[in-house]
Amino acid sequence: MAEASDPRIYYPHVARNRDPILDVLRRVLPAGGLVLEIASGSGEHAAYFAERLPSIRWQPTDADAEALASIAAHRAAANAPNLLPPLSLDVTAAAWPVERAEAVVCCNMIHIAPWSACVGLIAGAGRVLPAGGVLYLYGPYRIGGRHTAPSNAAFDADLRARNAEWGIRDLDEVTALAQRHGLARAETVQMPANNLSVIFRREAGSEE
Secondary structure, three states, X not given: OOOOOOOOOOOHHHHHHHHHHHHHHHHHOOOOEEEEEEOOOOOHHHHHHHHHOOXXXXXXXXXXXXXXXXXXXXXXXXXXXXXXXXEEXXXXXOOOXXXXXXXXXXXXXXXXXXXXXXXXXXHHHHHHOOOOOEEEEEEOOEEOOEEOOHHHHHHHHHHHHHOOOOOOOEHHHHHHHHHHOOEEEEEEEEEHHHEEEEEEEEOOOOOO
């Protein structure tokens, strides 16, 4: 348990999902290079993954000052010299503070943000990834316009009640958006709690 003066944030869902996510990341991420994490949130994922993927440089980012403080504190406590200091990054910005990365990772963002954040994420990944580079997304999705479980339908209704611009996205719509930015969906992996890992790869000859 963090002390009152400790800026580290802890989310219960991270402890539940980090190992299934790590299993997929071990398989799909490159052996080395820079991984740019978008919307790192508490920083728990960044610290956990960086410790267990020591050949990769892990760059956490977020747009929220409280999140950036938590990420920095988790980084300080981690045994991960490959975990870089967090950067402030607005996913909708036309330019990001990182211009190239071998992979982009984003967990649990696009449903708890306006659609413009998903558009910005995909466009940014299209800019920074080289041919063959990986965009990894994790979270709940609708498929063919339908929810994959009653719990996801209830979650979606709750999100939209909290903010009309939020909501679980349709995988076909995200895939079509990605295709327009030179990113082809390579794999979809069923995850616990009715979530998906969705892996896109940057197509050769489609650099923006």
